[in-house]
Amino acid sequence: MGYTIHELHEQLVKKEISAVELTKKIMAHRDAVEGDIHAYLSTSDKAALETAARVDEKIARGEEISDLAGIPGAIKDNMCIKGETCTAASKMLEHWVSPYDATVIEKLKKEDFISLGKTNMDEFAMGSSTERSAFGPSRNPWNTDYVPGGSSGGSAAAVAATEAVWSLGSDTGGSIRQPASFNGIVGLKPTYGLVSRYGLLAFASSLDQIGPLTKDVTDAAIVLNAIAGHDERDSTSIPQEKKDYRKALVRDVKGMRIGVPKEFFGKGIKPETKEAIDKALAFYEKEGAEIVDVSIPHINSGVSVYYIIAPAEASSNLARYDGVSYGFRAEGKDIIDMYIKTRSQGFGEEVKRRIMLGNYVLSAGYYDAY
Structure with a gap:
């Protein structure tokens, strides 16, 4: 199974598959592989199936559904969901049940999102391998002898192993982007203030940011559409108009300027890494982008x-x-x-x-x- 959010949305709307069928299929796959991966700390199957049934009823009545409706995802276990445990993978919060929803969860509930459970992480998001979880490490689905990265390693592994179609992670110093790269998926740390931090268990308030982990960039834009927006409860939230981030997904790069910081190509870069970057830059230049050398002296x-x-x-x-x-x-x-x-x-x-x-x-x- 390698379905994306946008492919599954089409199948749901065309009634080629039901939300309940899809959810049960992902759950069965999750249960079959979870023993090897350990992407989840808790599951919420009953609530997931109830939401899926409501989405199917809406489709049967001919109602329009959101892009995320009925599509199973997973949430990093440092975001509050009312009535569910929120442990931050720490013994300190092992049995703590959240009395409220994080803003991102409120927004997702309006989209009829389905959460299959809370994912493993480095304790309080402090780590880069998920080995710092108080409840044991997650493993990389491509090779279980390797780590999935961190601190959002459980969220990334769940998507890579199709134990969820998409997930949310949090990024303080690379904790979405690094596990996304380790698992061969897409991870995005949004601009600070674009997504509310209300209901995210704080690590470093000036750096924490919630973002999506998905199978492709279109899915990342769909999830970002759902979770972005101003929130009065977060003093660092940016007042902004609603945007559709899918409109930025164009194949034409003519006229774009791509800055290449010279400091990124210094001592220590692996030859194969430089070769891959040079190859990508040559492709974009051929497609009409302008490659510009820049300097970030304090990097x-x-x-x-x-x-x-x-x-x-x-x-x-x-x-x-x-x-x-x-x-x-x-x-x-x-x-x-x-x-x-x-x-x-x-x-x-x-x-x-x-x-x-x-x-x-x-x-x-x-x-x-x-």
């Missing part, structure tokens, strides 16, 4: 800046997990002992490392020295 500082901003914000955001209000709680002889034991036992090693680094970055002594 080499990017990783250093990331490792100041991201851990600093993470240490602040994760301070709320203290065993008092919700989530995992360890017993202690007093409140300070309870705090220490809760955070020591509830967080994994990578999360602890980033909290410690963030606290160091934010400390007064370090600030003065900097």
Whole structure:
């Protein structure tokens, strides 16, 4: 099975397949391969089949359906869906059930989307292989000896293995784009502020962004159409008019300018990587695009800046997990002992490392020295 959203939408509208049939087919395939892949942390089959039945009723009545209606997807387990667990792949939130929907989920529900479940990830999105999940790693469906990337590795593996037709991931420093490349699918980190972060469990608020993982670029545009838009509950959300991103998908590249940063071709690039990029640039030039050499002089500082901003914000955001209000709680002889034991036992090693680094970055002594 390698169907895309747009192909399946056509089949549903033409009544060549029903939403219930499609959902059951994907579920059966998911159950057959999931033991090898471990893309999911939880499933929501009952709700999925109920939504599929409603979509079939709409089609039977001759009603128009949205592009995503009745097409099974999956959601990274750091986005809130009311009444479902949202663990961020951490022992800290293993049994926490969300009391509300994230804005992206609200928008998708209006589209009659189907969620087959929540996907595996690096704990609190801190990692690049899905090996940092408290519930075990996901595996790459092309070769299960390899990782699917991260932190949205479960979301990417689910799409690549057709355990879902599409999925949502979150990207702080490459966590959609890198697993998409590892799995041979399309991943998009939208412009910051284009998609609301309300209901996304925060890692680094200045960098987090929700985006699609799909089989092709048309599907990525369809999902982006559904989730993009202004949200008053997110102070960084951009006021914007509704757009159809499929209109940007044109074959004609005449007159386009493609910037090629010289810093990307320095020491360390593999010959086969450079060869592949040069081949692509030659193709676009032949098709009428203008190839322009550009420079991003501060790009080499990017990783250093990331490792100041991201851990600093993470240490602040994760301070709320203290065993008092919700989530995992360890017993202690007093409140300070309870705090220490809760955070020591509830967080994994990578999360602890980033909290410690963030606290160091934010400390007064370090600030003065900097």
